[in-house]
Amino acid sequence: MSTLHTVNKSPFERAALISALGHVRPGDALLMIEDAVVGARKRTAFAAVVEAAAKICALFVLAPDLAARGMAEKDLIEGIKTVDYGGFVDLAAKHRRVQSWL
């Protein structure tokens, strides 16, 4: 019964990403979209929390949203993978349910 968690706001704006990361379970995936892609960046104030969560579940960022904010894969915390919208759909299909952290 794994879950795909989606987060769409920067951790500097809302608590949603940190809340979601506190609820992920082994086998889950968490996808950062829209402004939440900022949370995947190396060396931010939230990086330690994100790195710890990356040891529990798979973390993803939406590549077009990453590019729109001038970021690239080299800016990401180690282990975080990028997906396109098709990959987003695949993640939603793969996991039993989708929890949007709004």
Place this chain on the structure above:
Amino acid sequence: MKFGIVVNEGPYTHQASDSALQFARAALAKGHEIVRVFFYNDGVNNGTRLTVPPQDDRNLQKSWSELAAKHGLDLVVCIAAAQRRGVLDAGEAKRHGKDADNIAPGFRISGLGQLVEAAILADRMVTFGD
């Protein structure tokens, strides 16, 4: 697989309407079915046909209507949310004594029961919002 999509944010607000539209396109491209897109709260503003965005900007409302026409999507706006925000079909306009309606092609006005039903019919519900 059957997807249900919920849109809680108005167009041109942040990015939720754009994300929902892109997700819907990608799901359809992969051969999945979208049982319904339910527009709630400010999301109902995706369903007016009177918007005129600048020519070099995307037209979200038109994009939803075009996607619905191409794939036979069921686009439903919440009636209570729509009435508060002035999104009316001909029947609602007449019922409330208004001189015009503005619902976009492919959209219909209905109630929260349609959201519940979508959640029952769909294998996955994906929510986009603020």
